[in-house]
Structures are given as C-alpha cells and as structure tokens.
Amino acid sequence: MMHDSDALLDALRQAGDPEAVQALEQLIQHGADEELVRINALSFAGEHGLSQDAVISTLLHGARLGLFEMSWNILCSSCGGVLGANASLKSVRQDAYRCAFCALDTEPILDDAVEVSFAISPRIRRVAAHDPGSLAFWDYHRQIFFGTGVVFPEPPAFEDLARLATLEAVELQAGERMILALQIPAGSLILFDPVTHTAQVLDVAGEPAQQRQELSLVFDDIRPAVGHVDLKPGQLRLTLENRSEERVLPGIFIAGEALNTLIGGRRPFLTAKRLLSNQAFRDIYRTDALDVDQRLKILSLTFVFTDLTGSTDLYERVGDLVAYDLVRSHFQILTAVVASHGGAVVKTIGDAVMATFPMPSQAVAAALEMREAMRRLNTGRETDELILKIGLHEGPCLAVLLNDRQDYFGQTVNIAARVQELATSGAIFVSEPVVRHAEAARLLTEKGLQAQRHLCSLRGIGSRMPVFELT
Template sequence: MPIYMNLSKFVIGIPIGCEATVSKKFSIEETRLVKLPLEVVWGLVSDTNRLNRYIGLFPVNYTPFTNKAQQLIRKAKGKAYGLLEVEWDENVFEWVRDSFYTVERNYTKGPVERVIWKVSVVKVDEQETNLTLTGWFEYRSLLGKVSLKKGIIPQLLQTFSYVEDAATTKEQMPTSKEQKAIRVEEHVLVDAEHHLKGIALEQNLVHALIKTIRTESDEAVTSIQPYRWAFQHGFTRQQAVRLFLFASEAGILDYEWSLMCPNCRVAKDHASVLKDVKKTVHCDLCGVDFELDFENYVEMTFQVNGAIRKTNKATYCINGPTNSAHTIGQFRIAPRSTTHIPWTSIPKPMQVRVIKHNFKVPFTYQPNMESSKIHIQPNGIVEQLLMQSSDISIVNASDEEYIVAFEETKWDEYALTAREVTSLQLFRDLLPAEVLAPGMQIGVGKLTILFTDLKDSTQLYERVGDASAYSDVQKHFTTLGNIIRSHDGTIVKTIGDSIMAAFSSNIHALDAAHEIQSSVSSLNEMLNNPVTIKVGLHEGPVIAVNANGVLDYFGRTVNMAARVQQQSTGGDIVLKKKLFDEMGYIADLGKITEFTTQLHGMTSPIQLVRLEPLLESLD
C-alpha cells in the first residue's frame, strides 16, 4: 500500500509551508525493492513517454519551449479521463543518470495547482535496486483533492507495477501488459517474411526482424536505429542496414530523416524524403537556427509499416532523460544563487552547457577531487573549464533561472547518418528517388572519393570500333561496381569510361582500389580487348547536391581526387602521402613509391604515394 506523509520541512527542496495551508498540500513517498539491476531499472523509469502510457496517463500536446517568469517551460494540455481539460506549465526535468529525475508542473487550468514528482533509484546489489517515488501536491478545490488521491497518485504509483511487470519479462521489453496491446496483421507479416527470405537475405536475420515486429513494444518498432538493433540482436552493422533497406523498399518498414540539433542532439524536425530536408532548422530549446549537414545532423531511422502493425503514436512525455541520452546530469539553477551538486567523476569526454544560451566549457575528468566551482554570468561562463569533483558548486549571477547540463561530447554511436547511408550503393539502387531538392546544397562531412579511368581508352575505340569497345567498357563497369558495393561504397556517377565512387571509410576505399587492380587479370579474361585501369583517391569534406535527379558530390575534395587519379599510370593506386600515413594500412600493397608533383590547378607541389599491387601473385 502507498505511504502518505505530511512533511513538516521539505520535499525535494520545496517548502511545504505553514499549518494554515496544509489542507491543500500533501506529499507521498514509497520505496520498493525491485529484482533488477540498477541500470535496467533506470532505463525503464527514465523512458517517461513509455512509462506514462503504461500507467494510464492521458496523451499530452506540448508547445515549444518558451521563457516565462525567467524560467524555461513548455506549455502543455490534455484531457484527464478524456473529459476534464487541464493545462499546465512544465519546467525542464532535472536528473542524474542512474540516480534520479524530478519534474515540476504548475497548472493553469484544472482543479490541481502544482505537482512535483521525483523518481529515485539506489543500487542494493548487482541484481537488486531500491526504487523510490516521492511526490508533493497542491490542489485548488475538493475536486482537485479527489482527483489526486483517487486518480493521479494511484496512476503514478503504477510505476512500481510497470517495473515489476518488466522484471518478469525477458529483457524487460515488452512487459506483459504491453504485449496484450500488440496488434499485428499476421497474413501481411508472413508475406513480408517470405519476400525478404526470397531475396537471399540470411534467414536468421529476417527471423529476428519479423520477431521484433511481432513481439516487441511500440518503442522497439518505431524510430528504430539499425546499428542499435544490430548490436541488440548480434548482427553486423552491414547486415542490419542491408536488411532495413530491403525491408523499406518492400514496404515492410517506413523510414524517415531525423534532423538533429547540434547542441541538444534532439530531433527538431523530420522529413519523409530527402527532398523535404531543409537546410536550416530551428531548435526551441537551444534558441538557435542551425544549418544541417549529413555528417551528424541528418539521421535515418525506421518504423514498422502501419499496414503490418498499428502503433500508439500519441505523446505522453517528451522532456524525460531518455530524450537526451547524451546528458548525464541536468539541473535548474535558481537566479542569484549557488547550487551544490554531489557528483561521481566519470572518465568520459564531457562538457558543461547552459541550455538556451549555449555557453559551454569542458567538464574535465579528475579523480579524487573534493570540490570545484563555476560562475555563470549573463554573458557566459567565467571559467575556461570545470573539473569533475565530489562537490560541484554552480553560481548563477543572473536574474534568470539557468538550465545546466553535464553532457557527453561523443555523438550517438548508433546513429545511421545520411553521410553513411547515402554512400552505400544499395541505398542508391533501392531508393533512386532519394535526392535533395533542386538547388539545395548540404555539407556531407568527410568522404573518400575514388576515381577510376581506362588507360588509352580513346585508342581502344579507334582500334576495335565503338560496339566492341562499348561492350568491354560496360562489363568493366559491372565488375568495378560489384567491387565498390562489396566494400560499402557507391558509384556516384560514370563519366565516359571513368567512375566516380564515394566511401564513408578511407580503409574501405583503399581496399576497393586494391581489389580493383587485383581483379584486372580475371576481368580481362571476360573482355574482347584487355584493359588497364588507373585509380586515384582523396579524402575530405564534400557538398551534396541534386544533379539532374541524382545525389551528387562536389567541392575541392572531388576536384583533388580527380587530379590525383590523373597521376596514375595504370595498374596502380595513387593517393596523398599524408592520407596514406594516417590510414596506417597494414595489408601487403606491393611496391610503394613516394613522389612530389604539381597537380593541375593547384598552387603548391603535393606529396603523393603510388601503390603497385603484386598482381601476378593474385591471379
């Protein structure tokens, strides 16, 4: 049974007040032992959208963040029990990962005045965790009191049932209650499974996806990250991306492009196709407009098609810790105050950032440090860095509340970025209409561009005639295309008898180049006339554009790759010496020759490396 308490001092830092007003204020606190590891319990309770749906709270409509009374809030509204309209201002969540989170709601419409809710987890041992729910409530009328004690509070205390239900379910997702809500069109799903198995995908790979669609929670089948799914199910990233692209092309999965804010790293907009991607997106939380690029800020995610399974797309909460997975701690710092934060040092690259203002400094790992302090003023953070310590003091010298986040600087390792997926041949083969809007230019970040060319091709056409030469050139395109595809690259375009290819990995590009030269002997056995191939590559930032309905790349890197390829004499691979040294390539590349030359259109000489594979040993 829940334990109700009237506290005489404070509940999570908020004074209850005097006896004259206690009739409209009360608090609760209850702790239960859960037979799950702390990290698992935290993962369950910090997913506040899933939690609120499970415990029976109503869907919520949120506005963007705004500043009210010097505080950052979202306005929210919904219908309790489908009848009673309620509206409130919701403050930014506070939390420390694997420890607690707190949310404050101040109601502007409805019988309830104010709610502050805290969820805490404490490790007991490797397999057990204490889960504590603490709440402070204020109401306006008798209806508010009844609504709280008979409705809202019992629903909030269902958090225990949610976690206990998960504890009895394999891998905690979905819970038994969530399983009962799953509705799958079985005949459509069976047809989908047969289709995927019919295109030479591994049966265990297909089976894992079908099982995900059939049995896992709504969260697990919406906004799916292929890399995360691969990790969870024991497959390679390449297997997962190939599966998801085929499933998308077949209409089993739908995909969308999430447009991520570079500061808070939350999706601020979505596009169903690349043509709808905007170059500039606004983040209400950070208060900035930012330019997108393919390297980090455009992510491809997937969800099950609605004809196969209906999912609950209603929003129940969007402000919880799971929505900012890179943020380890987030705190509200009152105006003209000093806040002390107990902290356990974490050996990760991190930063301190003031949300909305985007002041930031490094948050440096320092074991066994007792205390540290930063001062935040209206024009920024005074110190150049903050050392991690067991007692961190944050001084707010302004007249507004600051939201301070302790964040990991590393981007989500499971994000399938537009940079990566658009550099795959399979993506271009299955989704050829996926191009940017005409006139749109977006930075892609760093790619490796590879050019090939047939040596003396003009003489080939004149010597054997157009028909015979054209046939050989097409066979050569097919062979090289298969090699490029096998090394996770894509053919961007062909120009005469030349190929321009792109790779997200320079190692994959060099592997492909090496295999191209190594395969020439077997290629020539299929041709009427033997060929010699010249190969060059270069790495650097590129710009993505729509070139006559094709996703193309332009920029200095592309020009440099073309110039480098012109230094090839045939049967070799040419690249910058600096790039070759950085790669630390360990495969046997045969003869390696360094040379310096002046490239056409370049102002200064450049150091290059010529690699000549031992082709005779690879026949």
Template sequence: MPALPDTSNPAFHYRWSWMFHASPEQVWPLVSDTQRFNEATGLPTTQVTETPNPEGGSRRTIQFRRFGISVIWDEYPFEWIQPQSFGVLRVYHGGPVAWMQIILSLTPQGSSETQLTYEIIIHPANFSGYLVIPVQVGWISRRAFDRVFHQIDAALQEQTRNRTAFPLAVTPLHPSADARIQSIEQQLKEVAYDADLVTKFVSYIREALDADLMRIRPFALADDWGVDRVRMLELCLYAARFGLLDVSWDLLCPKCRGAKSTAPTLFNVERHVHCPSCNIDYEVDFDHHIELTFHPNPGIKPIERMVYCVGGPQNTPHIFVQQVVRPQSTKSFDLSLESGRYRIRGPRIPGRIERVEAGEEPGGPAKSMVMITPEHGDDQLHLIIDDHGIHPVDPHIKSGGTRVTFENKTAIEQVVIIEKMAWSDQAATAAQVTTLQTFRDLFSSEVLRPMEQITVTNLTIMFTDLKGSTAMYHEVGDASAFGRVMDHFKVLRQCVSTHHGSIIKTIGDAVMAAFIDPAEGVAAALDMMQEIATYNADNPSPPLCIKVGLHTGSCIAINQNDRLDYFGSTVNIAARIEGQSNGDEVVISESVMSDLGVKQFLADSTLIVTSCTAELKGFQESFPLYRIASRNKKEPE
C-alpha cells in the first residue's frame, strides 16, 4: 500500500470474515468485481475525474452524493494479486472521514473452501466522524456485506451464472415496447434463426440485469449459452437492424484495455485516441482496439450507464498483479501463474512510451516481457526498477509457485503491473465483424470517414477471376454469358458467407473477399471449385472455370466510394497470386500456408498441394507459393 496519511486521531479498525464453499479461484471473480459489489451493497453511483500525472498515469478524484451530502476523495491505485487479495486507499476532501483503507484477502481452507477476510481501517477527520463511522461502516456496511457475500456463496454452491450472484437493478421496458418486441421477435425468426434461441435472446433483453445489458458482448454471451459465436453475432446484428438493439464501437486502450471512448458508427471512429486513465495517446487498429458491442435501444429499454467503481481488479481482468512500491524499497510476494507470455510494466517507470502506434506493444524500456513455461526457468523473479527502466528485460520463469520481488530504486512511488499479453478472444473486433457478410449486407452504410485510414494487422484477402470469360461472351452471346456470370457470383457469395467471410467488391468478372481466419478462406476457395463443378454439370456449355489466390498480412481499411475497402501490399500481392492460378485450382502464399489451421485443413488426402516459386508483377523478390487442387481435377486443355 502507499504510505498512509499522517493523522492524530485514532482509527476505527474493522475486521470481518466469511466462509465460502468454493476455491479462491472460484470466489475471486465475484468478490473482486467492485463495480457490481458496490451497486449490490447499496452504494450510490459515482462521478470520476482523471487528471494527468506528469510522472505517468493519472490521478483519480471520485465523488458521490448521499443524503444530500457530497463526498469527495482521491483514490490511490488499487493493489491486487489474483486470486489472493486486493486493497485500496482513499483520502477524503473534508467531511467526517480523513482517509480509509480497505483490504480483502482470500485464504484457502482445505481443497474446497475459502475464508474471506475484509478489513477496513478508517480515520475520522473530526468529532462527527466518531458518530458517523460506527453507524455507516460498523453497522450498515457490515449488514450489506453480509447479505451480498452470503448470496455469492449460495450462487457458487448452486453453480449458477456469475450475474445471479448480485441483486442488481433491472430497468422496466419502455411503456410502448412490448408490441415492438413481439414484432421484432417474429422478424428474427423469419431470417432463419433457431426459434428457441430467438425466444431466449428476447427474454434476455426483457429480463436481464442492467449491468449485463449495458455492454452486450456477443461472443461472451455465446460462450455463456453454449452456442456458436458467429450465429450469436449475426443474431445481434439482425436485432440491431430491426431496432431491438443499438450498436457501439468501443475503442480499447492497449494498456488498460478499457473502453475509454465509444462511437455509434464507424464513421465516428477516429484513428488517434487518448486514454485518460493511462495518460497515453494511441492509434487504434481493427484487430484489437475496436470492439463491437450492443445495448438495448432506448425505445425498448432506457438503460443508463452507471459507474460504481472504475479501479477494481475486474475492470482490468488481464492484469494479474498490480502493486504500489514505495521509493527506495522492495516488496515481495508469492504468485502462481499459468504458462504463457506476460508483460511487466508501470505508468511511472522511466522510459515509458506515451504514444503507441497501431500494431505496436506499449512499453520500450518501461516494460519487461516474461515467458512462463512448465519445465524451464527460475522459481524466483527479482525485478529492479531504476532510472533506466525495468531489469531484467526478458526473464524466464517456471509456471506454478514463484517468489516475486519488486525493487524500486527510483525516487518516486511506482505502480508495477504483471499482465497477460494475449487479448481476450471474446471480443467481436472490427476486423472480425467487417469481414462478415451479414454485417456487409445489413450495415452497408457503415464506413470510415473520408481520408481516415485504420490498420488491420492480420487479414486474409482472396481474389478470384473467371477464366475465359471474354471467349464465353463471344461464344454464347452477351445475355446468356451475363446470366452465367451472375450465377457464378451467387455461388461465390454463398461460399464466402458460409465460411464467415465477406465480398468486399466485384471488379468485372473478379471478386475480392476478406476473411479473418486463413483456414476459412482456403475452405471457401475449395468449396467454390466444388460448387462451380456442380454448376457445370447442370450447365455444361461452356463450362465455367475460376482462378483463386489468397494472401495473409496487414492492410489499411479505408472509405472507398462509400464502402469499407482494404488497400496495401497484402491486397496487391493477393491479386497477383490469383493471376498465377491456371484455373480450377487455388494458389496461396507462404503466410497463408504457415497458418496452423490451414495446415490441418490441407492434411485432407483428397487434395494435392504442390509448391512453386513465382515472381509477381510490381515486386522484386520471388514468392514461394502453393497450388491446391482436388485429386479428381481435370487438367486444362
């Protein structure tokens, strides 16, 4: 904890305990969710002011009103170690309280129980504090905590969902909403969605807690219900199109990963964003920093976004450790982490980067990348923070129990963070959403503002072309040939849509499509070959023959002719690779072939994969390519 303020008045010290019939790992996500816990215990909503700290990060001043009285305090950074403990120090501006320190700790009791200890140290500022504190904290808060902790324990024993553990607000429907909801429910069922899923989803919008509906994440909801993620995303998109939901593009900070800014449409998204909490400027990209979320349309259910706590552990669940280390001092603790890549950083550590470019990791000298493996590495981690940054910069430790020591050799207090590098895969990112054909069909007007360019760091681009189309027009006439070209577009569109991609545009007889998953792109391409062969069996003269090329890499999302489009070398290379196809075969680049999902897909014995090297027009280097064809492919004459 930070150094406690000086005070001449003796403190009240409360220490309460509860037993939970679950492990600390099960209890932690609920009791450390301070946003929901504060609401459940009856605390009022807060207003937060974040002031940039010249040393890095920001200072938070928080205010709420209760019984007509305004309560204001400076909130120091929360400290926590998952799933062991968390705490916070608050210093008040006037009123009956000088400062308050809260510490919650979890101690395992055997293999299936946990003791929770809640400590409050609170110093009165004046005589009225001696009257108010025993009533508000010692009696009212104690009873509220007891009620909520018992409800959490009951929910854990019943193995119910997390949201049922808290008795939170449910806003009633708008008075005129019921008829609209019934109409929308019928519309959703008519677009070929499972009727039971639609009924469950509509009931969820009617009855769920406000805390769950303020920011609906379709992939997280799909995982919670055990249904396909893309189906849930498409259901939410249709629900937004029909007026049940509204969309929000959340701009996520690369450090705290919080949605510090939102935009109602892609047109309102700006590439350069500032996070007031981390006090950094950053560039958003489609892969990580822009997430599509949903909330009820105000005409259905007018939910207000309430803030009860902004600094608790569940606001940044990717952070496993956050500790304050005083100047010229050390802090040690035991920690157990799973295998993976972690980053150690701090907002005030010398060498910090205050601007993060798209696709880059924030840090520089102010970060240390940690690799944790089950077999190799140390069982102790000693990190030194000095005027040059963090040392060592690349430690390697074992998974499981580790003794961690932070040594602060600087002259200022440091906030040191250990966080997981991997982003949550439950985010429906802009890269995923905009490559979905359903989104393109329902929200074709969703484009970036003119001249805005946003990076997509990993996208698979497909180009196709109809071989011999000029000769076909001459052979069968314009009308007949045009009809066959349109039929071919329908086939390609269906294959792209089935594999969660989208048609970006057509260029003459050619198609440009995009996929977030390279394996889905390859599968779509091979399906095209099969479906065109089936079409040719029914329409033999003249047979259609398509060429397909795919490449994976980074590109730029832009507004082109009021449509969301992609440009860059990746797009150009994909177009050139398509030109290497002889027809009735798919040609892919090394970047596509190196994807694990593609390798697994191509293990199918019915496919023939041959490697080659080609020089592509406009590029100096030679490109390793792979030709994919079915074993029963008819060789071109």
C-alpha cells in the first residue's frame, strides 16, 4: 500500500459507515487480488451482513477520496459480459453495444444494462488486474470480461466445466501468428477473444470432412467483429493472427450445457438506475453524472412529489424568518426519510420536493414515513402548520442534465407532479402502477391501508386516469 493510504482510510472513517469502512479496510489489506477488482457492492454487503446503502455510500466516499476507482460497465443482456467499461456515465454514448460472444446488441438502459463496480486504486494497492496483459486465460475472463452479476462455480467444479466447455485456448502477443490443428466435433462452436471482442461462430454439421478444412481469423483494434462460417466435423487448420497492439486470448468454446453452467450463474448487482437514485451519490457527484446532451433511458422509476399546504398563510402568520426555519427543517427531515428508504431528493421547488426511488414499494414506505414525520414535528411544536400532500407515480423516463443538475424528463415525471396536485391536505395519492406493484400492495396490506380509487383528469395530461388515495 502507498504511504498515503493510512491518511485516506482515516478520511474514509470520518465520511463512511463505521462497519462498512472496517470491512473494506480488511479487504484492502488482506483480500485476494481478484476480490479487489470489480467489487459488487450488493454482494459485499450481503457477505458481511451490512446495509447495502451503507456499503454503497462508503464505496462512493472511497472513490471520491481516491481509494477506489468507479466503473460504469455496459453489460450484455445475455452472457453478462462487459461490452464497455467507463470511468464516467458521461462516456456512455452509443445507442447499442455489440456482444461478439453472443452476437447480440444491447441498449444501455440504466435499469439493468449498466452496472457500477469499484476497484482498488493502484495508488493504494497494485493487483494483477491493473496489468490485464499478465492475467491467465480464465482469470482475464473472470476479472475483466464478465460483469459482477455473473457467478462462477467454485473449484473443482469450475475447472471441470471449463475443460468440458473449451476446445482450445491460446495466447498471442501483439504481432504474433499461430497455426492450430484441431479436430472439431459437430455442434456450435464460438471462437472468441475477450480482449478485442472478436468472434467467429462455427456451425459444424453434416458428414465428416474428407479433407482438412482451412479457417483464418485476424484480431485487430476494430471492435467488435463477428463472423459466421459453416464447417463439417473433422480436421481444421486454424490460422490466428494478432494485428492488434495488445495480447489477445482466443478460445474455442463449445456451445452447450457445460458452457451455460459455467457462465450462467447470476446475482444482483448495483445498477446505474439505483445509483442515480442514491442520496450519497447525488450529494458527492452533484453535476458530474451526465453531459447536457445525454438522454439515457430508464424503464421504471418511481417519483414522489411533496408540497406543503398553506405555506403562504404560514409565512404571513409567523413571519419570513420563522417560516424559513420551519420549511428548512421540513426539507432536512424529508431528505433523511428519502435516503433511509433508498431514494434521493432530485430537487426542491419552493416548498415542494421531488424525489426518486428504484422501486414503488420504497416510495410508498417513504411517503408514509414522511407523513408521520411531519405529524411528529407538529406535535413537538404544538402546532399543525406543516402538513404535506404527496403524490406518487411509476413509469419510464430519461435521465438528463437540466440546469446543471442530474434530473429526469418525460411524461412519468409530469404525471407524478399532477397526481400530487390532486392530493388534499395530509393525503397521499398514488397512480395505478404503484398500487398494482406486488411489494407496494403487500406493504399497504401490512399497514392496514386501503387504496380508494378515483377517476381523475390530470392537468395537461389528456384522458382521465385512475388515481388512488391511501386511507
């Protein structure tokens, strides 16, 4: 470790969750090299019995301090391979990313196609993955190519499956050329290099070839390249040439049960959608998430809008100074409630709050706690001056940069704001997608709440839609 690591860890102790800091410090000092590459925040939290949000927040503070490096990885929707690793979400610019291994295109949707991982900084501790060219064939695949959502079997099952799933695996340095003599079986084979993302699909079928077959493949820096060839079972003379500027690791994989079992395990991972709705992230990276011309798609996000009722009368009754202190206290309370339920405050507008949550159930739980928190505040002040009206809606949207702030755009945002406008003093109004969400419905049942249906016209929206009051 570098000499300044102790000072950085001291700073992290001041900013992060104490238990999460202790677990990460142990990882930095004693973890194996492969454990310090592409850290899965959710899995790390589960393995150490820690709060996911506490681990995420602590890793974010660690990245800000320079202990860790954060990566926004575009994932193949099929194999979970990393199609592009970016130091910032600002670098996610393509409409689609090609997986040569699966021959599929993936749109960088923030819900599940963009993961956020963390790796130890080489300033703090150098690990093998800081020099990818030194990694062995499967170490490269596990630490560099595949994302944190892929779970590999434990030894010795891994070695057994890798042997069954791989016909051949080689290493070619820059400028090197190699000729292989192979006996290829009937079936589907994938010749793939994880470094240049070059692939050749070999469909092997029919009667065995009477003569030796020939195939050549060139690896260069134009990626990804995918080809397709029909062959017969039998002898194959395979010529591989590396014209790229780095070492390549071509392997011939047998598409089948062994390969599916080898790379088919999955676990949850930290998505870009969740991180953008994390309060610690918004506090640390206020204006550094997106560029002004980016429009990144989210398929499902839950919006909560709140507003204080009678705030104009409040200012007239108690005066600007007292009213300002009251409103500021209410903002602090709501921000804490939002963060405690895994959401983030996007902005405040006058006396109103706009917040986002990855899941409708989180938003419902937060809305209920917001209402109770205001009741407690009023009881403590022996008044009823701070009464909220709250509206919730879930749906697709775009993550954008507006007024130098990471924000959201789309009809879902508009509807959420209009649902809040319908709410009466002290009420929580929600849209149909929220009450129909299984976990949100279960939460309402546990709380003994009913969803009273109204058919309403929302200003500027058009046709009437069902809106539900939680009673």
